[in-house]
Amino acid sequence: MTRIDLHCHSTASDGTLTPSELVRAGGAAGLDVMAITDHDTTNGWAEAAAARPENLALVRGAELSCRWHGAEPAISLHLLAYLFDPTEPQLAADLVRLQHDRAHRAEKIVELLRADGVDISWPEVHGYAAGGSVGRPHIAQALIRAGLVRTTSEAFASRWLGARYFVPKSDLDVFAAVASVRAAGGVAVFAHPNATVRGRVVPDKLIADLAAAGLFGLEADHEDHSPAERAHVRALADDLGLVATGSSDFHGTHKTVQLGAFTTDLVAYEKIVAAATGAPVLG
Ligand code: AMP
Numbered sequence: 001m002t003r004i005d006l007h008c009h010s011t012a013s014d015g016t017l018t019p020s021e022l023v024r025a026g027g028a029a030g031l032d033v034m035a036i037t038d039h040d041t042t043n044g045w046a047e048a049a050a051a052r053p054e055n056l057a058l059v060r061g062a063e064l065s066c067r068w069h070g071a072e073p074a075i076s077l078h079l080l081a082y083l084f085d086p087t088e089p090q091l092a093a094d095l096v097r098l099q100h101d102r103a104h105r106a107e108k109i110v111e112l113l114r115a116d117g118v119d120i121s122w123p124e125v126h127g128y129a130a131g132g133s134v135g136r137p138h139i140a141q142a143l144i145r146a147g148l149v150r151t152t153s154e155a156f157a158s159r160w161l162g163a164r165y166f167v168p169k170s171d172l173d174v175f176a177a178v179a180s181v182r183a184a185g186g187v188a189v190f191a192h193p194n195a196t197v198r199g200r201v202v203p204d205k206l207i208a209d210l211a212a213a214g215l216f217g218l219e220a221d222h223e224d225h226s227p228a229e230r231a232h233v234r235a236l237a238d239d240l241g242l243v244a245t246g247s248s249d250f251h252g253t254h255k256t257v258q259l260g261a262f263t264t265d266l267v268a269y270e271k272i273v274a275a276a277t278g279a280p281v282l283g
């Protein structure tokens, strides 16, 4: 059986394994294919490709922070982009802007916390991001260090980063993002589209509109989907002629999920590869 995990994070964003450690862990976990999909960045690609074990195919990707403006307030969502050309100007400019926004927003959250007497600092949080995409998990790390919460999930409760100290990012419009990924020769898959545990989800009608605009797949099997949500997403993918994927969304110790906890079947994977201009890094 081919084991394919198409959604993994490294220290280039909010994972806790470096890109080299991540691909080695993928090999050790018995994966045959692994995608590196850091939030809003391709900065882990080169290191991951260089350290890749021989028997592990590496899919270079990213998880783009997007927003759908069809609801009030707008709903944030994540788009997995695979096998695209990172030098394509529009998408490259989008990534630079997202990086910049992330840093700016994290700094604002830190200021709000400090104004309430919380003893963390921007240099500390920035340090945890270690030059990668800064995210709330890095602020969570500072809150843990300060002894205010015990775990990353606790830091996402509404009294902390979930609501009270929540600051939105200015993400990409989801239709513009699908267009950019396609223009860069990549394939776009909607990450955890029905994850009601994370908050509001988009209506199926939007997913149909995105499919018409070039969306290629839906991530069905994900720890944030209930069994009913997984089944619904699979059925929707079937109806719309989209591929259905499954993946761990591994974040190292920032989450409890393990590599390969959910996987993508070979047929879906082969369709993704065939539809993209870029190729996986193989043997
Ligand atoms: P950000 O991208 O900065 O808005 O932070 C969101 C990231 O935090 C997600 O990509 C997850 O990695 C992580 N995250 C979100 N909710 C939780 C949670 N309840 N527990 C742990 N990590 C979470």
Ligand code: FE
Pocket: 009, 014, 039, 135, 251
């Ligand atoms: Fe994350």
Ligand code: FE
Pocket: 063, 078, 191, 192
């Ligand atoms: Fe995500």
Ligand code: ZN
Pocket: 007, 009, 063, 249
């Ligand atoms: Zn993710």
